[in-house]
Amino acid sequence: MEPLTIVTSTAVPLIRDNIDTDIIIPSREMRTVGKKGLGDGLFANWRYTDAATRTPDPGFVLNKPESQGAQILLGGRNFGSGSSREHAVWALAEYGFRVVIAESFSPIFHGNCIRNGLLPVVLDPAPLARPGLEITVDLPAQKVRAEGRNWSFEIDGEHKTILVNGLDPIGMTLELNDRIVAHERADRHARAWAWSVLQAES
Amino acid sequence: MASTLFSKLWDIHEICNLGGSVSLIQIDRILLHERTGGVALMALEEAGRKVRDPSRVFVTMDHVVDTLPGRTDKTIMPTGTDFIVATRDAARRAGARLFDIGNARQGIVHVMSPENGIVLPGVTLVCPDSHTCTQGAFGALAWGIGSSEAEHALATNTLRVARPKQMRITVNGRLPEGVTAKDLALHVIARLGSGGAQGHVIEYAGEAIAALTMEERMTLCNMATELAAFTAVIAPDAKTLAWMDGRPYAPAGADWDKAVADWEALATDPDATFDLEHEFDAADVSPMVSWGTAPQQSVTLNGHVPADDEDRGSLAPSNPEADGRARDYMDLRAGDPLSGLPVDAAFIGSCTNARLSDLRAAAALLKGRKVAEGVKAICVPGSGQVKAAAEAEGLHHTFLDAGFEWREPGCSMCFFAGGESFGERERVISTTNRNFENRQGPKTRTHIASPATVAASAVTGRITDPRELEA
Numbered sequence: 001m002e003p004l005t006i007v008t009s010t011a012v013p014l015i016r017d018n019i020d021t022d023i024i025i026p027s028r029e030m031r032t033v034g035k036k037g038l039g040d041g042l043f044a045n046w047r048y049t050d051a052a053t054r055t056p057d058p059g060f061v062l063n064k065p066e067s068q069g070a071q072i073l074l075g076g077r078n079f080g081s082g083s084s085r086e087h088a089v090w091a092l093a094e095y096g097f098r099v100v101i102a103e104s105f106s107p108i109f110h111g112n113c114i115r116n117g118l119l120p121v122v123l124d125p126a127p128l129a130r131p132g133l134e135i136t137v138d139l140p141a142q143k144v145r146a147e148g149r150n151w152s153f154e155i156d157g158e159h160k161t162i163l164v165n166g167l168d169p170i171g172m173t174l175e176l177n178d179r180i181v182a183h184e185r186a187d188r189h190a191r192a193w194a195w196s197v198l199q200a201e202s
Numbered sequence: 203m204a205s206t207l208f209s210k211l212w213d214i215h216e217i218c219n220l221g222g223s224v225s226l227i228q229i230d231r232i233l234l235h236e237r238t239g240g241v242a243l244m245a246l247e248e249a250g251r252k253v254r255d256p257s258r259v260f261v262t263m264d265h266v267v268d269t270l271p272g273r274t275d276k277t278i279m280p281t282g283t284d285f286i287v288a289t290r291d292a293a294r295r296a297g298a299r300l301f302d303i304g305n306a307r308q309g310i311v312h313v314m315s316p317e318n319g320i321v322l323p324g325v326t327l328v329c330p331d332s333h334t335c336t337q338g339a340f341g342a343l344a345w346g347i348g349s350s351e352a353e354h355a356l357a358t359n360t361l362r363v364a365r366p367k368q369m370r371i372t373v374n375g376r377l378p379e380g381v382t383a384k385d386l387a388l389h390v391i392a393r394l395g396s397g398g399a400q401g402h403v404i405e406y407a408g409e410a411i412a413a414l415t416m417e418e419r420m421t422l423c424n425m426a427t428e429l430a431a432f433t434a435v436i437a438p439d440a441k442t443l444a445w446m447d448g449r450p451y452a453p454a455g456a457d458w459d460k461a462v463a464d465w466e467a468l469a470t471d472p473d474a475t476f477d478l479e480h481e482f483d484a485a486d487v488s489p490m491v492s493w494g495t496a497p498q499q500s501v502t503l504n505g506h507v508p509a510d511d512e513d514r515g516s517l518a519p520s521n522p523e524a525d526g527r528a529r530d531y532m533d534l535r536a537g538d539p540l541s542g543l544p545v546d547a548a549f550i551g552s553c554t555n556a557r558l559s560d561l562r563a564a565a566a567l568l569k570g571r572k573v574a575e576g577v578k579a580i581c582v583p584g585s586g587q588v589k590a591a592a593e594a595e596g597l598h599h600t601f602l603d604a605g606f607e608w609r610e611p612g613c614s615m616c617f618f619a620g621g622e623s624f625g626e627r628e629r630v631i632s633t634t635n636r637n638f639e640n641r642q643g644p645k646t647r648t649h650i651a652s653p654a655t656v657a658a659s660a661v662t663g664r665i666t667d668p669r670e671l672e673a
């Protein structure tokens with residue numbers, strides 16, 4: 001995973017509450033079994049007047065000239081709610097976004113962001129919502145800066161470490177294998193019922 | 203120290219703290235389906251990693267499989283076959299247990315898991331599916347994750363989890379006659395709002411919860427994700443034990459006795475505290491229906507589409523921008539009554555309301571009646587076992603005679619995968635859990651309600667309170 005430290009870019013304001021993962025990537029856009037080829041389907045129902053022919057809707061914020069090349073998205077409350085589909089995060093990342101700033105996130109979407117190098121910043125995006133405004137998101141310092149002002153944000157230490165260093169959580173966990181094995185050994189004894197049923201073929 | 207059900211589940215499974223609120227949690231059961239599970243298995247292979255313990259991995263086909271009679275691997279959804287074949291092949295290579303098309307125990311993941319005793323009280327269970335919270339009804343810590351998290355669970359039997367805050371929702375008294383668990387779920391969501399349980403695990407407790415059957419508890423817990431909750435849990439009791447006894451993957455013999463002792467110790471201690479408490483009175487709950495494009499946008503069946511400046515009483519406050527968009531999408535105006543609104547289609551299915559009791563409730567209203575002229579009506583049992591049990595009672599005759607389609611088990615038109623859908627601007631009354639824009643098809647308008655309400659509305663062709671029809 002690509003490390004994420006400081007991102008400077010314009011921000012795309014899409015500040016509506018409860019933007020769900022069906023909106024971020026409609027299910028019909030998930031055509032292949034893999035994680036790729038999703039950027040074109042991002043916000044397909046809003047972005048195109050006709051999704052089949054990919055005719056852009058000039059009124060949609062993502063299609064505006066000042067949004068081109070933006071790496072920061074501003075969202076509303078409960079961003080990424082609904083389906084657990086990680087395709088929503090893959091689509092955002094493939095399109096080029098590296099940061100989403102919103103007042104709150106759905107828990108599954110938040111977890112998916114961390115696993116894919118997309119930074120979820122929990123912050124009121126209203127003061128940042130001006131077309132073309134350049135914003136700097138500084139993850140090590142946990143600050144968002146724009147026009148000489150700055151705002152602090154909170155992030156779990158573990159999540160920050162993973163993002164800043166571009167770490168692979170599975171690799172990190174496998175280094176704790178001794179702890180896992182010890183816990184399993186004790187649990188197999190204490191809760192034999194949870195284990196034995198798996199061994200029998202039903 | 204006094205402890206909650208959630209804290210007990212967490213403590214049993216916590217391997218170590220990883221700093222801050224994040225701990226390494228042992229995962230006992232992993233469920234996968236072809237829509238998001240296959241990609242996890244394949245990505246793991248590509249990374250050169252192995253499934254650590256295939257015996258705890260269960261795979262079902264539910265999301266993109268067709269539900270028409272005589273189905274095969276071919277799907278109406280373009281490329282759906284790829285998902286089925288890739289998931290099946292990956293499951294076989296991994297040595298996971300597979301509930302494939304044609305298997306009598308295949309079904310929607312959150313329906314077939316409890317039927318088979320895959321979920322058990324006291325276990326941790328994850329699935330790359332947001333409605334995994336359904337299975338918290340059994341006193342398991344069961345929650346939805348993404349595909350990468352599923353890879354992590356498959357490779358390590360663990361997850362790195364940020365400990366959620368705790369909320370208790372106590373429902374006092376008894377639900378009135380003719381009011382269902384679905385109505386209770388919508389009642390709660392309409393009050394707390396779509397983000398109402400953000401960051402929290404919900405424990406449902408109180409007299410009304412104790413009085414619910416296991417199937418009703420599943421319906422209630424199913425919609426915890428509609429509150430943005432981490433998940434929901436209900437303490438195991440005699441009903442939970444009765445459900446589990448004899449299920450294929452439930453413990454037996456001496457293991458059963460030990461399990462029961464462990465399960466009975468899980469209940470929240472009397473002095474335990476929560477970060478947040480909400481109380482509801484079951485007597486206040488009436489049949490509900492959604493009017494908008496979020497489950498929070500729901501009112502009682504005799505209610506109307508609220509105006510922006512209206513006093514909403516105990517309902518979540520209005521968001522004029524979102525409400526306006528929802529009214530436009532649904533082609534409704536403030537003040538419009540829900541009851542009597544003509545519908546084009548009726549759908550009975552999904553992990554919320556496609557179990558045997560749901561089909562019985564609908565069939566009781568459909569018996570001797572016909573679906574209104576021009577209404578497309580579909581019933582999709584939640585699993586092969588539900589379908590077989592319903593057919594053993596002759597319920598399929600009732601549905602078919604009334605003019606319903608009787609389908610093979612799966613998610614079907616609970617969501618639009620790119621294949622089958624209700625048409626543009628069609629108004630659908632549906633037992634599903636999400637009324638999002640385009641959820642059941644491009645521009646389709648979904649109203650979510652209980653199976654009884656959907657059946658009654660199918661018969662009259664208009665949104666109808668089932669209690670009127672019975673009278």
Ligand code: SF4
Nearest residue numbers: 333552553613616617
């Ligand atoms: S029935 Fe609907 S909500 Fe349930 S798992 Fe399937 S698609 Fe998801």
